[in-house]
Amino acid sequence: MKRWLNKFTYTTLGLGLALTATMIAGCSESTETVSKGDKLKVYTTLAAETDFVKQIGKDHVDVVTWLPFDTNVWQWAPTLADQKNLESADIYIRNGVHVEDRWWSQTEAEMKIKNKKLLIVDASQGIEPKYKLQRLNNPDVSDEEKNKERQDPYYYLDPVNAKIEVDAIEAALEKKAPKFKDDFKKNAEDFKKQLDELDKSYQDTLSKVKHKELVSPYPAYQYMAKRYGLTYYVPTTFNSNKIPWDDQPKADALKADLAKHDFKVAFFEEEAAPRVQEFLAEFGYRSLIINPYEGAQDPAAYKTYLEVMRENLKQLELGLNKD
Template sequence: MKRWMRKLAGIGLGLSLLLAVGCSDQEKLEVGKTVPEGEKLIVYTTLQAQADFVRAIGGDQVEVETLMPLGPNVWQWAPTVKEMRDIERAHVMVLNGGGMEDRWWSQTYATVKIKNKELLVLDASQGIEPLGLLHYNNRDASEDDKVKKRNDPWFYLDPQLAKQEVETIAAALAKKAPAQAELFQKNAEAYKQKLDQLDQKYADTFSKAKRKEIVSPYPAFQYLAKRYGLNYYVPTTIAINEFPQDKPDQIQALKDDFAKHDASVIFFEGEAAPRVQEFLESIGYQTKELNTYEGKLSQEGYKSYLQVMEENLVVLQAGLNQ
């Protein structure tokens, strides 16, 4: 009985902390014991994007790890027991926010907090106004998932919202490691200038684009499209994990749906299955791949957020001008 009471108390504490970090007021962060000068700040993040922001801000004064591996669906992944144990050594845990971690964070935090009472938990998206997640056709989703309303959690794919996340992360790291506060703020300012340059490239490219609509079976680029005045359409007539050829009675409805939109290229998150590509090519479309920069990258295959966003821009420019 006592164990369950402790467990429920831990979960309640985790939820109350999430509410606190969801506020725009950085003073409400429970910083706990600060990291002394000369000691590296250990940071864990859910996604690779925020890990790259931490790396840009902290340089060699931080040790940062991403939890989510490459490949899994963000809504279906959860950390393993080993990964929960790993977080016990962290000074800071940076959540993506937007509901992405809702399924597993409370229980994870209740476990981690038993041995790591000084952990600072930060929602990187705090202060950002979320958009509703665009519904998409996912055959593997449960019935509850199909009707559940979610927020769109891919804030960071908009360079200006990424800039806001950098400001939030830098302020939190400075509070946890005050001896490095000046360095963190200096690095953050330099990085924000690079994000402004990236933003300008996107704005210039899209202002000259032949087409003003992104069509994709994945809902991840809504914030980016909104930033630059593009329409963003997620078709419900094609699933991300099934083949149109297997449902011949639905092919005409799919064609009619796609024909209503200003697209000659369909953008996928990750590589589209060959049969999906073949089908789309058979009805006159091409497919291209965009990178949502979610899962952990190996040291050998590492690409920064700025590199990935530059590559995405090249892909989008080509696709919107065909």
């Protein structure tokens, strides 16, 4: 993915059913049901929620991720065609933490007129605490960026938070298609058991790694890091446009800064540019990839949330044990 690298929870499951009512905010309070053989039409902003819908709804849903593959989530907005498609949707699941800020108020207002039956789910409801974007704490970020006080939208990369999202999505599907309630409930429970197993795998693996600091220029992994006892650092100077190639004092200062951190491998959301790899190698570091699971997946090479998270764990285990 071609993205910016210089721009930009610990939750108790006891919240459970007490929060379900607040997790769902619709444009209409009416409950719409689907006729036999029909499927619920669901749209989501990000890929993780799409997969959660697939795992819970299975044959009872058609679901589409709005954010295209290989797209900067902070610069993207839905097209007119996207907006038109939402007019016939049953459910829209939004990330809810700044991702939709630039265009959401207008979209919501239009749907209140053009699709009064649309049920809108804020997937972030019930997720606490919500963290600030980690890069805003870095010294090389402008005061203007720091003052934006943006929260971190990547809560879904913590499997415990994912379980809270599953409860919200299950409730939404049951509200719109109550005749399939038993199916949704069973599928959700099965999926949450798999999320529990994933959580345990992360706990067991990351508790034993040599290096306890996750370093990545892409600020997507804070919730995951904090859940599993890792510290998190976002060096935005890893962006190839910021590397001080021809400024030895700045290069020395960066090297000294990196030396303060407990890592041998920096994690990128795509393969690091050759110049960045060269820069890292000069200082004795290397790079690996972990996937933030944002944009729409290629149907021909679809990967589930569980598959991506397991692949990420293997990369983390490799990188955090590197000598």
